[in-house]
Structure formats: structure tokens, C-alpha cells
Amino acid sequence: xxxxxxxxxxxxxxxxxxxxxxxxxxxxxxxxxxxxxxxxxxxxxxxxxxxxxxxxxxxxxxxxxxxxxxxxxxxxxxxxxxxxxxxxxxxxxxxxxxxxxxxxxxxxxxxxxxxxxxxxxxxxxxxxxxxxxxxxxxxxxxxxxxxxxxxxxxxxxxxxxxxxxxxxxxxxxxxxxxxxxxxxxxxxxxxxxxxxxxxxxxxxxxxxxxxxxxxxxxxxxxxxxxxxxxxxxxxxxxxxxxxxxxxx
Numbered sequence: 001x002x003x004x005x006x007x008x009x010x011x012x013x014x015x016x017x018x019x020x021x022x023x024x025x026x027x028x029x030x031x032x033x034x035x036x037x038x039x040x041x042x043x044x045x046x047x048x049x050x051x052x053x054x055x056x057x058x059x060x061x062x063x064x065x066x067x068x069x070x071x072x073x074x075x076x077x078x079x080x081x082x083x084x085x086x087x088x089x090x091x092x093x094x095x096x097x098x099x100x101x102x103x104x105x106x107x108x109x110x111x112x113x114x115x116x117x118x119x120x121x122x123x124x125x126x127x128x129x130x131x132x133x134x135x136x137x138x139x140x141x142x143x144x145x146x147x148x149x150x151x152x153x154x155x156x157x158x159x160x161x162x163x164x165x166x167x168x169x170x171x172x173x174x175x176x177x178x179x180x181x182x183x184x185x186x187x188x189x190x191x192x193x194x195x196x197x198x199x200x201x202x203x204x205x206x207x208x209x210x211x212x213x214x215x216x217x218x219x220x221x222x223x224x225x226x227x228x229x230x231x232x233x234x235x236x237x238x239x240x241x242x243x244x245x246x247x248x
Contacts, residue, residue: 002178003175005184008185009056017054017069018229019043019079025087026039049125078220080165082220094141104134105131108130116184145203155208168216
């Protein structure tokens, strides 16, 4: 497997794994039981998708699935900065989720026709779950934005806080450019058009306003992460780091 293809698969896997880990932090802390369980289920969906990618890599490289999430250092992770940001309050989590879902849905939808049959199969399986994720997060954005004055102000602030992280998902890294040229992954410019259109529909319905001036942040795809990822991995990798090679 070419290194560019491996890096692309890692980026897909790491996005879902890190966001799943973040959402798992809500377990037992949701605003109501139903939403607590819903987020936990979404976290499991994302981690399950990540496992499918890691298993694919493990089979091709003769490694164990757990080697990828458990034994790599921060700089080796290829997830975007958005998914590693702290949960904040409920509105922050929903805004982060909605942004990622808009990208994730259209990425998987186009990935179903990938020239890599294994990636195509994973995308087809995951798309059903991610369709629900997008419905869930978008409904919450509308509910909060078009709700009370307080909820509107809070979700508007969430939009302004996270908007600088949105664009990175559509900035092609070297491995995405390679995979697009070889018909393994879709053209990110096309994904961007669809995702932005969907996101703006949601924002408009929620009566929110996208900030006119902000600085796009990037670097996660090439291993330049925020300080937050180190804390996520410290918890995720604790047992394996403390007891190397331990199995259940």
C-alpha cells in the first residue's frame, strides 16, 4: 500500500476515533438521559468506523488493529483540529458535531464509489449511521438557534468559536491530492461545495450568522495539533502505555 493511501486512511480513522473519544466524555453528563444515550451511541458508531479503517491497515501491514490508536504519538495522528477541541457546553458539542457531520456525510457518500473496494464497503456501511448523525446535530442547531434568547446567543458564540476550524476539512493534504488523482478519494472541492451548502442551510434555519472575519486554522492533517490532543491521547492510551502488550 502506497504511503499516501495509508495516510489518507489514517486521517479517516483518526477523525472518527478522536471525535468518538470526545463524545464518550459526555457519558453520564448529558443534559437529559435520552441525549446522553444518543451521544454515546454516536461515539460508538464513530469508533466502530475507525476500527474498520484500522483493521484494514493492520491486515495490509501485518500489525494489530490497536497499534494505530494506542501506540502512535501525537504527531503521527492525522485528524483535523476540529475533532480534538474540548466539548464545552452542549451547544459547543452540537456545533462541532454538525460541522463534522456536514463534511463526513458527503465524504462517505462519494467514497462509496472509491476505486478501493475496501474503503467503498466501509463507506457504504457507515453512511447509514452518519446520515442519522447529521440529522441529530442539525436539528439541535436549529432548536438552539431558534429557541430562547439565551440559547441563541450561546449557539451563535459556538459558531463563531468553531468556524475557524471548519475549512481545514476541505484543505487537501498531499495524501488527499494523491488519492483523488488515483480515484481513491473524492475531490475535496466538490465535497466542500456540498458540505458548505448543507451547513449554510442549517445555519440559516437556525437564524444564526456566520462571522465575516476569522482566521482558518489548520495543521492537524500533517500532525501539527493543538494542545488538546495530547490530553485526549493520555486518557485513550493510558492502559496500553502503563502495561505494554496487555490483553483482556
